[in-house]
Amino acid sequence: MRKADGYDAVVVGSGPNGLAGALTLAQAGRRVLVLEAAERAGGGLRTEELTLPGYRHDVCASVLPLAVASPAFRALRENGLRIEFAHPPVPAAHPLDDGPAVLVHREAGRTAARLGRDGLAWQETVGATARGGTPLVDTLLAPLDLPRAPLAAARFGPLGLLPATTLCRAVFRTAPARAVLAGMAAHSMLDLRSPISGGFGLMLAALAHMAGWPVVRGGSQELADSMVKRLGDLGGEVVTGTRVRDLSELPDADAVLLDVTPRQFLAMAGDRLPPRYRRRLARFRYGPGVFKVDWALSGPVPWRDPAVAGAGTVHLGGTLEEIAAAEAEVAGGRHPRRPFVLLAQPCVADPSRAPAGRHTVWAYCHVPNGSAVDMTEAIESQVERFAPGFRDLILARATRGPAELERHNANLVGGDIGGGLASLAQFAGRPLYAARPWRTPLPGVYLCSASTPPGAGVHGMGGHRAARLALADTRRRGPLR
Numbered sequence: 001m002r003k004a005d006g007y008d009a010v011v012v013g014s015g016p017n018g019l020a021g022a023l024t025l026a027q028a029g030r031r032v033l034v035l036e037a038a039e040r041a042g043g044g045l046r047t048e049e050l051t052l053p054g055y056r057h058d059v060c061a062s063v064l065p066l067a068v069a070s071p072a073f074r075a076l077r078e079n080g081l082r083i084e085f086a087h088p089p090v091p092a093a094h095p096l097d098d099g100p101a102v103l104v105h106r107e108a109g110r111t112a113a114r115l116g117r118d119g120l121a122w123q124e125t126v127g128a129t130a131r132g133g134t135p136l137v138d139t140l141l142a143p144l145d146l147p148r149a150p151l152a153a154a155r156f157g158p159l160g161l162l163p164a165t166t167l168c169r170a171v172f173r174t175a176p177a178r179a180v181l182a183g184m185a186a187h188s189m190l191d192l193r194s195p196i197s198g199g200f201g202l203m204l205a206a207l208a209h210m211a212g213w214p215v216v217r218g219g220s221q222e223l224a225d226s227m228v229k230r231l232g233d234l235g236g237e238v239v240t241g242t243r244v245r246d247l248s249e250l251p252d253a254d255a256v257l258l259d260v261t262p263r264q265f266l267a268m269a270g271d272r273l274p275p276r277y278r279r280r281l282a283r284f285r286y287g288p289g290v291f292k293v294d295w296a297l298s299g300p301v302p303w304r305d306p307a308v309a310g311a312g313t314v315h316l317g318g319t320l321e322e323i324a325a326a327e328a329e330v331a332g333g334r335h336p337r338r339p340f341v342l343l344a345q346p347c348v349a350d351p352s353r354a355p356a357g358r359h360t361v362w363a364y365c366h367v368p369n370g371s372a373v374d375m376t377e378a379i380e381s382q383v384e385r386f387a388p389g390f391r392d393l394i395l396a397r398a399t400r401g402p403a404e405l406e407r408h409n410a411n412l413v414g415g416d417i418g419g420g421l422a423s424l425a426q427f428a429g430r431p432l433y434a435a436r437p438w439r440t441p442l443p444g445v446y447l448c449s450a451s452t453p454p455g456a457g458v459h460g461m462g463g464h465r466a467a468r469l470a471l472a473d474t475r476r477r478g479p480l481r
């Protein structure tokens with residue numbers, strides 16, 4: 001694969017960022033080759049029969065509000081990418097030990113109506129954030145640019161910078177409202193006493209009102225396959241089963257986009273990188289890992305509060321105090337006895353995932369990076385706590401800890417599903433402080449994974465931004481060949 005192959009651009013890795021980058025380049029008329037280590041394209045967008053025949057499980061990402069809302073995916077859809085989202089009746093639920101579950105509906109008002117004394121506060125914080133709409137989402141997903149929605153960003157900023165524990169207590173007076181925002185914030189995988197963990201919670205809760213928390217009909221793999229097909233329509237190509245170990249293996253091209261994390265880039269680039277850049281990249285910090293369980297169930301989860309049955313995502317961890325304590329344990333390198341558990345029940349929105357009447361469900365909890373502890377029992381106990389009788393429905397289960405996750409996808413370093421710690425320092429400086437952190441010191445070589453702004457999630461923004469930068473650089477500089 002040398003010059004003769006005639007590719008204008010090569011993308012290493014076919015996660016949502018790699019594929020969004022490849023499509024952005026192909027739409028601009030570039031001939032693009034994508035090289036993927038796994039046997040199937042998609043990265044975080046994979047769906048497999050992990051347990052029993054006929055039960056289709058999303059191996060990684062399932063719930064994709066950012067794929068609805070992000071400017072990258074909006075642009076791709078306007079240019080012919082087909083995605084069929086399926087929305088659950090309720091985006092998210094947070095069951096509690098005493099009293100009914102908190103339901104986060106598509107409508108902020110309907111959510112607020114069940115929050116009693118905190119209903120108004122929900123409207124004034126989460127509802128107000130949601131009213132920031134598309135311009136605010138665009139601003140938060142392009143954190144290094146001038147804000148598209150300065151007023152909404154100015155309102156969001158002071159709250160968004162807060163630790164979740166501070167934000168929840170400052171805004172809400174009741175335990176249920178504090179708990180639900182803490183559950184949202186825990187998606188950040190941060191200690192909830194850390195700055196900006198509150199911002200993650202606020203944004204995710206607002207996204208439920210703005211975009212919903214849908215799954216892709218048929219499984220997340222359908223989105224990856226649709227992106228690969230669209231790339232083929234535009235003359236691009238994806239070659240799977242090809243792990244790139246050194247940049248010298250790549251065909252010559254004007255642009256190389258790397259959908260990998262800093263550790264892999266350092267290995268691939270070797271001595272080609274200037275020592276100072278290498279040292280800065282080597283300081284990049286990875287976050288906690290996850291331990292994931294997929295179940296094939298003989299029926300729907302028997303939630304104690306039946307309203308939870310309509311939710312696509314369920315947060316299991318009780319009160320703010322309990323969730324914060326569990327996440328602090330993980331941040332401190334320990335395994336909580338009662339972990340915060342994120343559970344997705346995609347069949348609620350898309351029954352095609354399992355035989356009639358049956359269900360696929362997944363859940364994960366956070367663990368210290370690289371942990372080898374089996375958390376199956378701890379996770380199932382948390383589900384059983386809010387859904388007594390759950391275990392009786394299990395037909396089969398598949399589990400993956402950090403080591404298995406990283407074997408499946410080298411970007412999941414130590415089981416970190418976020419492409420690196422989402423701390424305040426690494427939100428702005430991702431993977432290092434630079435005006436355009438996608439650009440590397442190697443001419444024509446760009447990083448585009450979740451280790452670049454705006455970080456984790458299926459939004460394609462890393463790929464989209466790296467591709468646009470590559471196009472602009474090529475126009476300015478002329479072809480490298």
Ligand SMILES: Cc1cc2nc3c(=O)[nH]c(=O)nc-3n(C[C@H](O)[C@H](O)[C@H](O)COP(=O)(O)OP(=O)(O)OC[C@H]3O[C@@H](n4cnc5c(N)ncnc54)[C@H](O)[C@@H]3O)c2cc1C
Nearest residue numbers: 013015016017037043044060061062063244449450457458
């Ligand atoms: C269990 C789990 C659940 C998640 N749930 C959600 C969710 O519900 N919603 C959400 O928005 N996000 C979720 N995420 C996060 C989301 O999947 C990621 O943020 C997103 O996939 C990152 O996209 P990416 O393109 O940067 O990298 P990835 O999707 O990780 O893709 C990287 C690709 O590069 C390939 N690759 C790596 N190294 C090489 C190499 N040397 N040569 C060739 N190919 C290589 C890998 O095989 C992989 O296919 C979840 C992640 C996990 C693991």
